[in-house]
Amino acid sequence: MNNPPALTRRLGTFDASLIGLGSMIGAGVFAAFTPAAAAAGSGLLVGLVVAAFVAFCNATSSAQLAAAYPTSGGTYVYGRERLGPWPGFLAGWGFVIGKTASAAAMAMTFAAYAAPPGWERPVAIAAVVLLTAVNYHGVTRTAGLTRILVIAVLGALAIAVAACWGGNGLALDNVLGEGLLAHGWYGILQSAGLLFFAFAGYARIATMGEEVMEPRRTIPRAITIALGITVVVYAVIAATVLSASGPDGVAGNPTPLAAAVESGTLAWASPVVRVGAAVASLGALLALIAGLGRTSLAMAREYDLPHALAAVHPRYKVPHRAELTVAVVICLVIVVADLRGAIGFSSFGVLLYYLVANIAAFTQPDEDRRYPKVLQVLGAAACVALVATLPPLSGGLGVAMFVVGIVYRMVRLRTR
Template sequence: MTDLERRLGVPDAVLIGLGSMLGAGVFVVFAPAAAAAGGAGLLPALVLAGLIAYCNASSSARLAARYPESGGTYVYGRERLGPFAGFLAGWGFVVGKTASCAAMALTIGAYLWPGQARLVAVLAVLAVTAVNLRGIGKTATATKVLVAVVLAVLALVAVAGLVGGDAQLDRLSDPGGSGRGVLTAAGLLFFAFAGYARIATLGEEVREPERTIPRAVPLALGVVLAIYLVLAVVSLAVLGADRLAGSAAPLADVVTAAGLPGLAWVVRAGATVAVTGVLLSLLAGVGRTLLAMARRRDLPGVLAAVHPRRRVPHRAELAVAAVVILVVLPGDVRHAIGFSSCTVLVYYAITNAAALTLGREPARRLPVQALALLGLVGCLLLAANLPLTSVVAGFAVLAVGAVGYAVRQRHA
């Protein structure tokens, strides 16, 4: 028996989306985004990334309601655009999110024990995998706890920065960055929003997916965008663009600048919790995409197994954990973010292309076809404007997957 069990309602799905997104943007990508765009460009870049993410969310929700099974755009691409498009989406998601998992694990190590960051990263992967293997219900429960802790820490940072910090709103207009800095920063910041797809990749475990997914995805995305905007304003107003760009732990620096250096350890602990939540849901999402690809023999069929009692794709999740550990050993956080953003933006470009084939839906207030087209163009534009090394590495790995697919099809 290889079917998963439907256990998740709207609140659970929203919390998994929040757990997937909160942490990556606030604790990892604000600094390189500020370096690319400067103070004047960071907020527009954040809004642009959120807009493209909303377009993608709209397309993902429509497709997930039509095809409520694990796999996300791997399934949608196969059904709407053909097997190759589905494979390319699945391959891009798996390799990109594997890099994301490695980046998150390394971030945990850097915050908890900088001197032994890789060892801590490996232990974090093993611990999170153990939670996921106990079942999606355990994943949702753990995510609730993580989200509550993270929201409390982020609220502390915002209040401390506004009340006790040397906040100056004119710092929001600090120049800086390159000529295309806003697009580069938006591409990097998109990494922080990509977690909403975890709701769609868990589509086979959501109750009433045609109703739950379209509600949960935009709700989770809207909450996260509002939180990011508040914290971006506070960070820029307190630190300024230059200091933010060079900071390894910007939110801890905000608290320190507010005259509360003793609370910096609270922020570091909160960062660890936040990133653990991201890693928890990332590993679950990649495992379920491997399950979907293995079911259709785009990956070895042995990965299609579902645990008879826990109802989780245990072999796929163990395989993902093993690869992430291998990537962690020589990995670099910032390079992993750029590489992941490139391949995931291609993944969402395929999502929007698939949504365009659904046709118009007169009952909807928003022009869903226009959103899908805007999402498609936006994804390709942001991917092309990422740092050159990220673009080259991302498209090279996608090309390797495409060649492998063609060879396998020819032999078949």
Template sequence: MSEPRGGAEPRLRRELGLFDAVVIGLGSMIGAGVFTALAPAAGAAGAALPLALALAAFVAYCNATSSARLAARYPASGGTYVYGRERLGDFWGYLAGWGFVVGKTASCAAMALTVGTYAWPDQAHAVAVAAVVALTAVNYGGVRKSALLTRVIVAVVLAVLAAVVVAAATSDRATADRLDLGAGLADAGVGGVLTAAGLLFFAFAGFARIATLGEEVRDPARTIPRAVPLALGIALVVYAAVAVTVLAVLGAGGLAGASAPLAEAVRAAGVPELGPVVRVGAVVAALGSLLALILGVSRTTLAMARDRHLPHALAAVHPRFGVPHRAELAVGAVAAIAAGTLDARGAIGFSSFAVLVYYAIANASAWTLRSAEGRRRRVVPALGLAGCLVLAFALPPASVLAGASVLAAGAAGYLVRRRVARRVTRR
């Protein structure tokens, strides 16, 4: 098993077991997906929404499998930044890390804005900033405290979603006619389904949080490969149940046009009293996702700072709490600024593109594993790589342009820094 570079650097504490790792993954995925991605995905895929969900889940499975095998081999903070660096070279590791940090920082802003929109629409940006500050403080106190809070959040959200599914499924408004996949595919076309799958992939990307916490998981070679598919499988079951029942009640047009689709679904199902409960669930879910996002981004920032791709001061680990406190504060500050200034929909599209590129590099890294290193069939990383690239470029053009521009800027910065370093060395 390979250890991270920089052996003299202080290490993080291994405090997370299988249950906590699964819960952190669920906290990331459920908050991001159910309350933010279903409506725009329905707008792209129509009644073929379940097909798009299945495609997104399949690509996520390939990515999860590749990531789990790599995480067991390289149990260090940083996720695909570490895998790409070790398997493909410094540039590809850097590009993955850069894409993850900027993409997921945008996701932090989107989740914070979701909290603000549901909790206090007139002051959404102010509430969003406050949410980032509060959860950064929670993470600063140690990953164990974060995991305990995530347990509570996941339990509350699952209970709310179960109530939504029961209310929608037992309603007289739910009809199977609204689930005509063939008609939906004919209306939306393959392009519409691919676009929807790219948007829904945003909802599955939370399993990466398990891998990026590799340095804080006990027995990572055993725990991570088990935790990733477990979290992904539970999330898929939840998404499928919610998507099918809400689509059956609202129809594709109603779902696509709803600003708060789950609240609208329970109202249409004849249970309007569940509306406030759903809003509370949305706030709690977004908080859970934001909590895990800050955890994951700060750990990748830590890994990049250790290799001096980011300021080395960010590599510090708190002597008491055992967390990368400077990285967490830096990520929290940038996310707070973004939450106070950005639009949530734009942030989600940009994040989806950057994260799909991130996983494309993860699959390419997994392709290079030998049988003795945990590789099984190469078809999984091959399909994952192809799927990530197809979904990334099927996203709305504005998202593709913004994501590609930021990744290109990061790559240019890397190449300039390398050239300057070589000149200094020659002198």
């Protein structure tokens, strides 16, 4: 198709930054610390630093590429343009499958805080349906709701931190536990791979590049702002939950921040935290659905997904068929998946997605270069290292996911 239906540029730096921020904060604060603590204990603090550095390397690559290729699809498009159709397909496939699992994890996190016992999965599915309806009606609706959600989440987190430190006091022994290196470097790297799940939201800005105004200036700036704020928030929350509960307490509780507040003398703030957790998860889920729809649109334009998904709604200017299809698949994953398995599986796909992004950015000419090549080399090496240290089940499922994708594309190429 020579002239595929185009999306409309409506997002400025502020809204783009909020979409990235909303994508990240919900994932990390309320979902990723528990499995990271199980892997590394207090060493999750070191894992957080490693994950933040890898995210920074990947963010600079994404920003550099997005400035040169300001269209929907993110690394799927960059891989095709810089490396060829197969690397682009693998990046897009990893993103769509991995982030579908991530979206299911966010919906289940929301339900863990908001639903009565026994109703978690129906409530998670209802959240997916509701937010898909919001996305369906246009990107400005998405940005407007994200703005409200992010402000509410940051307010709830501020109350939670104040309640923890005001009610519990400083407990440095809990933060350090048995020592930062007690679980070894393998455990630390595994925690970094799991925590990377929490940083991957900045890619949402790049995947929505076709809807950003002045993309060469806006996208790099928005990615940097969103990632910087998120790193600070995560560091504060990590120190807080470790101080309140210790590494074993964090590892054994699926809602560590709420537990940290409830353990102190200001437990009255616990409902605020639970509401904030639910809202944060909704914000992340909203941005995930939007990003998945745009990447699916880009892949469908090139026939790497069914071409019917390339449709753009004539009134709302969104990839409506792609978003509806994504929503159905997310709901199916919710029916069968568990939270920790979804996080590890998502990390596998997204780390390989960024491996392609770093390699693609490394090949860019000098006139498109914004950051030194060493960052792309370090980012690519770190992605490979973190993939290798993910839990074996996550790695096995990830490999199987890519085998299915390769077979699918080979069959498609032969039939065409």
